[in-house]
Amino acid sequence: MPTYAVIDFETTGMAPNLGARPTEIGVVLVRDGQIVDRYQSLMNAGLSVPWEIQQLTGITTAMVRAAPRVEQVMAEAAEFVGAHPLVAHNAAFDSKFWDAELARVGRSRPADFICSLLLSRRIFPDAPNHKLGTLVSSLRLPDTGRFHRALADAEATAHLFMRLDETLRQRYQLKRVEHDLLLAIQKTPRSGLARCIGRYCGQAA
Numbered sequence: 001m002p003t004y005a006v007i008d009f010e011t012t013g014m015a016p017n018l019g020a021r022p023t024e025i026g027v028v029l030v031r032d033g034q035i036v037d038r039y040q041s042l043m044n045a046g047l048s049v050p051w052e053i054q055q056l057t058g059i060t061t062a063m064v065r066a067a068p069r070v071e072q073v074m075a076e077a078a079e080f081v082g083a084h085p086l087v088a089h090n091a092a093f094d095s096k097f098w099d100a101e102l103a104r105v106g107r108s109r110p111a112d113f114i115c116s117l118l119l120s121r122r123i124f125p126d127a128p129n130h131k132l133g134t135l136v137s138s139l140r141l142p143d144t145g146r147f148h149r150a151l152a153d154a155e156a157t158a159h160l161f162m163r164l165d166e167t168l169r170q171r172y173q174l175k176r177v178e179h180d181l182l183l184a185i186q187k188t189p190r191s192g193l194a195r196c197i198g199r200y201c202g203q204a205a
Contacts, residue, residue, distance in 0.1 A: 001176065004114070005081040006161060007088050008153040009097045010057045016100035021045035023057070023064050025077050026197040028152030028158040029084065031168050033166070035158055039080040040151040042067035057148045074101045083110050085179050089132045089157040093116035114179070116157055118186035119164050122193050123171075135160055170198050 006028045010125075013020030022043055029037040042059065044067045054060050088094035091113035102108055127138050128198045133147050133156075141159040145152035167176050168185075172199075181200045188196040 001030070001032055001165060002179065003029055003036070003084045004087050004161065005029055006082040006154050006158040007077075007081070007086060007094055007098065008150045008157060009094050010053075010059055010148065010150050011097060011121060012049055012053060012183075014093070016096055020097075021047050022070065022097050022101060023049055023053075023059050024150040025073060026152070026154035027077055027080055028151070028154045029080075030087075030158045030162060033162055035155065035176070037080075038151065038155075039077060040154075041073045043070040043073040044068065045070040058146065059149075070101065071105050075105050075107075078105070078107050080100060085111045085114060087114040087157065087161050089116045089153070091117070091161065092104065111179070112183055112184050114161070114162060115186050116161050119182065122185055122188065122190045123164055123167055125190050132160070133155055139163055153168075172201075174201070 008026045009022045010024040011022050022045065024042045025040070027039040028035050042064055044064050048061045049064060051057055086098070086109060092115070095113045098109060100156050117130055120127065120135055124135070124139070128134055132153060135141070136156050139160070141156065141163060144155035144159070147153060165177050168174060181197070184196055184200055185193065
């Protein structure tokens with residue numbers, strides 16, 4: 001497995017185009033079935049944290065006001081990630097904040113996101129649901145701490161991503177699971193998974 005950067009944001013709301021900004025980021029580097037490095041920071045985007053978000057995450061307005069400015073944190077996070085491909089659980093959410101905040105510091109991402117939520121729907125279709133907490137419990141993945149904190153969720157996603165990689169390799173007798181194959185799988189209907197992998201392996205041969 002190449003090195004992947006698994007990220008998670010906590011935020012003030014659901015979408016940057018509606019004025020939401022991040023309050024915390026966690027990044028975990030995964031390589032060869034192991035977590036090899038971590039980055040985490042609260043960040044101050046100059047906004048108050050809504051009460052319901054404080055209740056969900058435990059992150060208060062006082063905590064973010066004492067944190068480094070968001071521009072500093074995002075520049076550090078981008079340096080930490082480098083050119084590694086990105087992974088997130090429900091990447092449609094995290095990618096919006098990653099892209100919006102990188103744009104503010106004059107950067108852009110080098111590759112498409114891998115979404116562990118989409119992959120899990122195809123690879124573990126019988127899970128009770130595909131929320132991160134449910135998958136951690138049903139697959140007996142390691143307990144990484146409180147959900148809805150960025151580093152704990154990034155680590156949980158990293159363990160899920162490693163399990164997805166392992167399952168694909170074992171189920172379909174693959175020597176390794178390439179980034180392009182993961183992108184193809186997450187765009188493929190569940191019923192077409194075997195065909196997608198067979199087609200990819202035939203092209204790669």
